[in-house]
Amino acid sequence: MLFNSYIFIFAFLPIVLFVYFLLNHKRLVLAAKSWLFGSSLLFYSWWTISYLPLLLASILINYTIATQMMYCEGQRKPGVYKKSLLIIGLFFNVALLCYFKYMDFFISNLNFITGSNIQLLHIAFPLAISFFTIQQVAFLVDVYEGLTEERSFIDYALFVSFFPHLIAGPIVRHKEIMPQHNDLRNKIFSFNNFSLGVFIFSLGLFKKVVIADTFALTANRGFDEAQLLTFVEAWATSLSYTFQLYFDFSGYSDMAMGTALMFNINLPANFKSPYQSTSIIDFWKRWHITLTNFITVYIYSAILRAAKRVTLTKSMVAIFIAMFVSGLWHGAAWTYVIWGIMHGSALIINHTWRKLKIKMPKFMGWLITFNFINISFIIFRSREWKDFLKVLEGMMGLNGIIIPTFEGMKSPTIRQFLVQFKPMFYNIASYMKEIVTLVFMLIVFGLIALIAKNSIQIKENFAPNIKYGVWLSFMIAISLLFVSRQVDFIYFNF
Amino acid sequence: MKFMNFKSGNKYKQFIIIYAILCPLILIPVFTLFDLFATEQFSYQIKKILNKEPVDILYFSDSTSFASGRCESSRETIDEFINEVTPKKILKVTDEAYSAIIYQDYVKLLRHTKYKPKLVIIQLNLRTFSDNWYKNPYYMFKVKKESISFFNSYRFNIYNYINYRYMGKLDKEIKEWKNSEVIYGNKLLGTNGTIQEEIKITEHLECLGREYDYKEKLSLAFRYHYMNNIKDNHPFFNDLNNTLEELKNLNIKVLVYLTPINMEDGVRYVGDEFRSRVNSNVETITEYLKKSGIDYIDMSSDLRGDYFVDKRYSCEHVNSEGRRQIANKIVNFLKNHDFD
Numbered sequence: 001m002l003f004n005s006y007i008f009i010f011a012f013l014p015i016v017l018f019v020y021f022l023l024n025h026k027r028l029v030l031a032a033k034s035w036l037f038g039s040s041l042l043f044y045s046w047w048t049i050s051y052l053p054l055l056l057a058s059i060l061i062n063y064t065i066a067t068q069m070m071y072c073e074g075q076r077k078p079g080v081y082k083k084s085l086l087i088i089g090l091f092f093n094v095a096l097l098c099y100f101k102y103m104d105f106f107i108s109n110l111n112f113i114t115g116s117n118i119q120l121l122h123i124a125f126p127l128a129i130s131f132f133t134i135q136q137v138a139f140l141v142d143v144y145e146g147l148t149e150e151r152s153f154i155d156y157a158l159f160v161s162f163f164p165h166l167i168a169g170p171i172v173r174h175k176e177i178m179p180q181h182n183d184l185r186n187k188i189f190s191f192n193n194f195s196l197g198v199f200i201f202s203l204g205l206f207k208k209v210v211i212a213d214t215f216a217l218t219a220n221r222g223f224d225e226a227q228l229l230t231f232v233e234a235w236a237t238s239l240s241y242t243f244q245l246y247f248d249f250s251g252y253s254d255m256a257m258g259t260a261l262m263f264n265i266n267l268p269a270n271f272k273s274p275y276q277s278t279s280i281i282d283f284w285k286r287w288h289i290t291l292t293n294f295i296t297v298y299i300y301s302a303i304l305r306a307a308k309r310v311t312l313t314k315s316m317v318a319i320f321i322a323m324f325v326s327g328l329w330h331g332a333a334w335t336y337v338i339w340g341i342m343h344g345s346a347l348i349i350n351h352t353w354r355k356l357k358i359k360m361p362k363f364m365g366w367l368i369t370f371n372f373i374n375i376s377f378i379i380f381r382s383r384e385w386k387d388f389l390k391v392l393e394g395m396m397g398l399n400g401i402i403i404p405t406f407e408g409m410k411s412p413t414i415r416q417f418l419v420q421f422k423p424m425f426y427n428i429a430s431y432m433k434e435i436v437t438l439v440f441m442l443i444v445f446g447l448i449a450l451i452a453k454n455s456i457q458i459k460e461n462f463a464p465n466i467k468y469g470v471w472l473s474f475m476i477a478i479s480l481l482f483v484s485r486q487v488d489f490i491y492f493n494f
Numbered sequence: 495m496k497f498m499n500f501k502s503g504n505k506y507k508q509f510i511i512i513y514a515i516l517c518p519l520i521l522i523p524v525f526t527l528f529d530l531f532a533t534e535q536f537s538y539q540i541k542k543i544l545n546k547e548p549v550d551i552l553y554f555s556d557s558t559s560f561a562s563g564r565c566e567s568s569r570e571t572i573d574e575f576i577n578e579v580t581p582k583k584i585l586k587v588t589d590e591a592y593s594a595i596i597y598q599d600y601v602k603l604l605r606h607t608k609y610k611p612k613l614v615i616i617q618l619n620l621r622t623f624s625d626n627w628y629k630n631p632y633y634m635f636k637v638k639k640e641s642i643s644f645f646n647s648y649r650f651n652i653y654n655y656i657n658y659r660y661m662g663k664l665d666k667e668i669k670e671w672k673n674s675e676v677i678y679g680n681k682l683l684g685t686n687g688t689i690q691e692e693i694k695i696t697e698h699l700e701c702l703g704r705e706y707d708y709k710e711k712l713s714l715a716f717r718y719h720y721m722n723n724i725k726d727n728h729p730f731f732n733d734l735n736n737t738l739e740e741l742k743n744l745n746i747k748v749l750v751y752l753t754p755i756n757m758e759d760g761v762r763y764v765g766d767e768f769r770s771r772v773n774s775n776v777e778t779i780t781e782y783l784k785k786s787g788i789d790y791i792d793m794s795s796d797l798r799g800d801y802f803v804d805k806r807y808s809c810e811h812v813n814s815e816g817r818r819q820i821a822n823k824i825v826n827f828l829k830n831h832d833f834d
Contacts, residue, residue, distance in 0.1 A: 191506035198514050227694070432590070464509035472509075473517035477525055480518065484661035 001046035003201075003255040004209050004483055012043065017189075017262055024187035032187070033154050036263075040163035044128065051126040055161065058096065062136040063156045065089040066143045070151065082144060089140040093133045100129055105332035128167045130329060132160055134294055139174045141298055148175040155181065164260040168252055170270045171290040177265065186264035196462050197261030199472050203455060204254025206475040207247040209482040211445050215244035218428050218438050223387050226427035231401040233428050234394025239442055241381050242374045246275060246449055249288070254455045273454040275373070278365035280346040281354075283373060291329075295322045316351065320344040330380070335388070339380045346372060370450075526652060529659065530641045536587045537603055537645035543585055544607035550582040552611035552746075554600070556592040556619055558753050558810045559817070562803065568814035575821030580828070585611065593622040596635045598736040599642040604744055606646070613747045615824065616737065619810060620755055620775065620794060621719045625676045625686055628730055631667035678722045689718050695806035705759070705805045713763040715808040720755060721768065724775040731782060738786055750783055751791040751824065752776060753810050758799030760808070769795075791827050793820060 001008050016039040023032035045052040065085050072081045098106075104120045111118055139159070142148045150156045159178055165171075180186055222229055222237025229237060253270040260267045274287035284292050303318040304310050320341075327340015353360075375392070382388035393399055402424045421435060429435045453461075462468060531538070543549060553559075553573050561569035573584045587600055597616060604610055619627075627633050637658045644650040657663045672687030683689055693715040695708050705712060741748050760768040776794050783790045801816035802809070812820070 191504075191510065195506040195509050195514075198510060202514075464505050469509055469513035469517070472513045473521055476514060476518040477521035480522065481525065481656060481660040 001043050003252065003259070004205055004479075006483060009205075009483070012039075013259065013262070020263065021187075021189040025189075029187065030154065033158055033181070037154060037158050037161060040158070040161040040166055043163040044161065044166055047127060050124075054096075054100075054126050054129070055132065058093075058132060058136065059157050059160050061092060062089060062140065062160075063150075063153055065092070066140055066149075066156070067151060069140070069143050070149050086140055086144045090137060093137050093140075097129060097133050099123070100126055102328075102332045131169050131171060132166065134329070135171055136160060138171070138294055138298055142174060148173075148178075150174060150178065162260070162265070164256040164263075164265070165267055168249075168256075169288075169290055170253055170256065170268050171294050172267060176268065180265050183264075188264075190264055193261050193264050195464055196459065197258045199258070199462060199468060200261060200455060200459060201255050201258025202472055202475040202479065203458065204251040204256075204258055205479040205483075207251030207254060209479050211441070212244050212246075212248035212251055213482070214437065214441055215240040215247065215445075217434070219244050219381070221428045222391065223381055224383070226390070228399050229390055229394030229427055230399050230424070231394060231397045232424045233426075234391050234399070236425065236438060236442065237428060238374055238378050238391055238395060239446065240438070242275075242377050243442070243446060243449055245377060245381075246271070247445070250455065257455070257459075269456045271454060272456055273449075273452075275370060275449045276366070276451070277369050277373075278362050279369055280343065280350045280372065283369055284343075284347070291326065295326050299325055312351075312355065316348045319347050319351070323347065335379050335382055335385075339376055342372075342376050342379070522656075523652065526656060526659075527644075530644055530650075530655065534638060534641035534645065536589075536600065537642050540585065540587070540600065540603050541607060541645060544604070544609045544611070546608075548583075548609035549585045549611045550613065551576075551584045552604075552614045553584050553586040553588065554592065554597045554615065555586065555588040555617040556753075557588070557590045558617065558619065558812060559586070559588045561814065561817075562809075562811040566803065566813055570814060570817065572817045572821045572824075575818045576825055579822065579825045591627060591633045593619060593627070593633070594730065594733040594737045595622075595628075595633065596638055596642075598733050598740065599635075599639050599646075601737055601740045601744075602646050603642070604740075604746070610744055610746055613749060613828075614741055616748065616750045617753050618734075618750050618779065618790075619753045620772070620779075621810065623724050623728055623730055623775070624719050624722050625674075626689075626718055628728075629671055629674065630686070631664055631671055636664065676718065678717070683714070683718060689714065693718065693807065708806070709763050712759065712805075712808055716760045716764050716768060719808055720760065720775070721764070721771045722775075723771070724778045726778055726782060734782075735786070738788055747789075749789050749791070749824070749827065751820075752779065752794045754793045754795070754797040754801070754812060754816070754820065755810050756797075756799050756802040756805075756808060757795045759802070759805070762799075789827075789831060791823055793823060796823070 001012060003009075016036070019035055020032050020039075023029075023035055041052060041055075044055060065088060069082050069085045069089075072085065100123055103123055107118050107120055110116060139148070139150075143150075150159065155178060158181060159172075159174055160166075162177070162181075219237060219241035222233060222240065226233065226237075250271040257267045257269070268290055270289050272286040272289065274283055277283035277286055300318050300322040303321060304315065307314045307318070321344075323340045323344030324337065325340070327336045327338070327343070330336040330339070375395075378391050379388050382391070425435045425438065429438055540552075551573075555572065559572040561571070570578075571586075571588075573586050576582060576584065587597070594616065601614070621627050637655060640650045640655040640658075672690070673685055675685055676683040676689060684692065693711050695711055738748060755772070757769060757772065760772065772794065776792060780790060780792055797812060797816050797819065801812050801819070803813050804811045
């Protein structure tokens, strides 16, 4: 089920909310949690029920391992036993991910290297596996470290499967979410939280269905359909994807946050105006924050701990490995790996730059960072190398630069003035209104991404007044008109 | 009255009721109407102008009447050229791919205007009869028809409008159209989607003159656009008939002209069968016009190949000189047939 669907907005969410708080009102706390867990399973299996057993099996096995770790204090060598369980748990989760996500990638690379002809398995990719797997990996490590514990199966199942964050994050840690689920004050329906939740949800919905899905039209044409892109077309394509990705993913995160807030649950923020970053280090503190935190805590720090004595070189190597893993996590293709390596390299350069204490004007920093991100997303998006080269060549002007004629600039009517811009966008927009929409979107929403407040800042300043009310009404009215343009979220593919 | 209690616990409740439920229920129809006004200017202009003063000519055309070529230096439109020769008050309704499919709705607006035009000129593009246009949902103008209906009678199907404009119904129909087969005579050309892909040329040929490099693509394009076998039961004749009947009932003179196509390139890329098929189609159309008692000018083969621009998709767009020639033919016809 998609957040941006009529069935979710008008049927699923109201019913789940109503029954949940009704059960809590009747002090049937376990029943309420079970209801929420069951609803989350329904939400997950709405696309296809065949993925459900995998999710349930993953929950059960990880829960079993975690509870064994919690109970192993009575063992002869609790440390060894606990570590063995952790290794088994990590192996299980990584193996699960490798099998479903990376098997064909391994096989095709093996075939390429060795010249063999092993058949690809074409395994169906279960929805959300990347997210619920790493969430449980984090949980196992936290249990091992003694940072958290969970003995109730229903609580654990809810932690993993709570539908607002199940499919595409934010990646939550047990110790930050379960206390909220268990806090009795959160069992009472709050119009305060509900209003804020509706507002943030609407903001996310608007970002997704109005902004991201409109940018997607140009991005898809440019990347997938056009055989050639001229200068303006290539820049329009790459910027469209850069903004599509941001508004799509941050829109999803907002909808997840907003939905969770309606249940009085505060999910962690995932985006804080990433395109306003003035350095790559800054970017990774603002983009997919929960993944960055996971990578930092469970990979980067783990590597440094293993290294015992931390030096700058070891730290840089750890960053590189962490970003390599991050790239690979996004998808089973060399384009993602290279994207990760690009960012790893950029982080190393940035850290070195800071170490050398060389100052750079903020605007220059922003310009370099934004353009680097924009170009790195070209490779992130490209299905094949030729798509990447097509866009990059176009951006460098190698396929020609088309500009309006001097005579055309003196056209007597607006229509004739506008028509001469058509050839500049021929390969990505067929009709005048598409071109006008594209230019409008790039300017307006590009500026919004670059200078406006983010959802966290909006949330902090929220008040049930006319300003937010009008804003809410507009967002809801316009979004509901666009909801039927159902385009999947990009991060569902990861 | 409890609802109006603005104590702190209630203001969030009221916020939701007012701004999340009531206001959107009002805003959605308001946005729809605003969108309707913003996207349908011609209806508004027809009513505004013809309720204020009479016009000499109401000119219905498509993109062939204005400048589209990238390398064109002069961008006068056909109506402007007409005005150069014989100053007339011309009200034009011209946009991409416009045809009698949508003209039939515009002419209904004339029922209620204070003044009527003395003459209506209707451009007829041979490509309208092809599967590329006639069956293409985008060119059936379903959203626009609802908009015009609103301007006509202040009634329109808001559900239909929203469905086509926002809810993706048009995209679904376009998807179906792309999957549908194109059969001209007994020959299967492909599906609309595959043909669109095959005839696509990314280079801007009009400034390069290298169109012969793409002769295979252009051959298919010319066949796809013009070589369907037009019979007198083609559904487009219904749309044309509706337009002409409405004008006849309003006692307005009508002149139809067949817009020039690039016959030279058609023969070059397809062969002599192109000319014979097109001539046969033109004969069917002119026979229909004769039977309907409509004055017409057949300009379909009048212009040489070098008058045409946008050569990468065998389009009927002509350059400035071509538009001037079309305008001159119209003016001469009007003079010789006592239309003044």
